[in-house]
Amino acid sequence: MPADDQRTPASLTAKREAAVAALADVPREPGAKKPDPILVADDVKRHFGGLLAVDVEHVEVQRGSITALIGPNGAGKTTFFNLLTGFDRPNSGSWSFNGRSLHGTPPFKVARAGMVRTFQLTKALSKLTVIENMRLGATGQRGESFWRALLPFTWRSQEDAITGRAEELLTRFKLDAKRDDFAGSLSGGQRKLLEMARALMVEPELVMLDEPMAGVNPALTQSLLEHVSNLREQGMTVLFVEHDMDMVRDIADWVIVMGQGKVLAEGPPDAVMSDPRVIDAYLGAHHDQSLAELEQEFETGALTAEAEAELAGTDAPVAAETSGETKDGR
Amino acid sequence: MDWGNILELSLRELIGVQAIVFALAAIGINVQFGYTGLLNFGQAAFAAVGGYGIAVIVTTYDMSFWLGLVVGVVGAIILALLLGIPTLRLRADYLAIVTIAASEIVRLVGRSASGRDIFGGSDGITGFSRAFYDLNPFTEPFSFGPFEFRERVLWVLVVGWSLVAICTLVVWLLMRSPWGRVLKGIREDEDAVRSLGKNVYAYKMQSLVIGGVIGALAGIVYSLFQGAMQPDVYATNFTFFAYAILILGGAATVFGPVLGAAIMWFSFQFIDLALRGAIQQDYIPSWLMDSNDVGAVRFMLTGVVLVLLLVFRPQGILGDRREIALDAR
């Protein structure tokens, strides 16, 4: 694993280009087949009482790519994450990771299989120090079995190696100064960074990030973006939920849009963001105008013009508003 | 008042058998509650199972003392599994409810009339400690300054404090290992630990079993010292006493339970004797309290001290203030 972030732009674009090229011929429709999927889900449904929170017919995630999962509040993104990683049970459905079915697999086995997630509400382990948080992430630790724990010489050398790796990651995430502080004393944004770094300690193949940018200040956003694109450079696959459209546009190779539990659209960022169904899903849920006004505007064409202008990047009122409203979700 | 005598008697309690028994019980709770966040409110049941293990095997079934020891410890492991299997997958409160009920069930079954042939009813069981005292290498009393210990007590103290030392050493080794790190992680947020590939359920179970076995040792030491296994010793206040001791000494610290137990029993004895002395000398007027009230008043004073401690030093004597400060964030 490269220890620094002096990334060579050439290799960065190479990986990105490879990912984009692999996805070039994929049809831009919900449930599109990918050339080399790492994760495949079929007919996944989750009811909460009368509410159908997740109703995904078919979805695939391309290996080695950065895929964004977007959608308005309550679209079912977090619930879908929970189902895939075993934290919640679906009413029906099946999915496989690397060709291996993960249906009914408990969360810890999902993580060991190489699929690691972070949480929308950050879960730093407050009364453990930052470095202990990191060490906890390493898998296959000899000292985690009861009898060997009593014999420090059986795990000391492995512990040193783990600590070395943890310190490298902390430096990369600019948390090395906090090494021996309690994780509970970190700021919200620092906790997000710690959680992401800790997930990487597991050495996953697929990293699933639930709103990695929520609560992170704009200055840090840039470095977080680099961290996420770096994961692809290191050969990992990334699936992330995000409301910040700028981030999605900047780093995602592919975007999956969810709304009311269903996959509404799929495609490269620019194509998806100009898709009328997507704009509908977002504006329908978020515009602070009444629906009647919206309809009127829609008919007169003012709204589409506004949305198009925004998506062309001249102005970003809608995206900013959307992300502003949703920083506080679960 | 004879302060020298009061101090001497109190210091005996500082290292006495009660301190040993509750230090062991609190060490067990420290593993479960202090490090893992498991609310075991049935430590008394584990101690009772340990005590009954020896008493039933030796007295009722006339088998070997060593087998009794094994049965006491294995019984505690089985009890932990019985309590843990249905509850450890659920939220923390379920374990609390189930353990508090289990602790009463064990006591009530032990003292029930229908089980009298095996468990001796409410009188309990006697006559199982001979083999233990036969092993006693001490043949004469031991004096140390003003203190004198008879052979029997000396033997219990040596064995008891050795057990406390071994358990403390084991906890110290465990809690600085990666295994202990997983437990502390579970205490903070078990979903986070799951997401990192750890089998949380298995770790909670191990923690419950280890704490329960240490609790059984407490019951074994106490019944051997008394030469009797009486079910009513292991009522729920046994458990809450152990919790008070743990919180006094400092939860999630290695020496907290031991220090807490020693201080608790020292102060108990000290307050008791000082009050009695003061009443005898008429320093305390008889309309306020007489010597029959001492037993209750010392509990009240201990309660007041605990409340003050929690206000001014919520982390306990050995705890880390910074950790408590984090809870407020």
Ligand SMILES: Nc1ncnc2c1ncn2[C@@H]1O[C@H](COP(=O)(O)OP(=O)(O)OP(=O)(O)O)[C@@H](O)[C@H]1O
């Ligand atoms: N445990 C639950 N019980 C009942 N309803 C739930 C539960 N979890 C989620 N829901 C409902 O399921 C729907 C999807 O929620 P989910 O958290 O997946 O949304 P989301 O897409 O992650 O939204 P956000 O962008 O705000 O994080 C919501 O309507 C929510 O109210």
Ligand SMILES: [Mg+2]
């Ligand atoms: Mg969410």
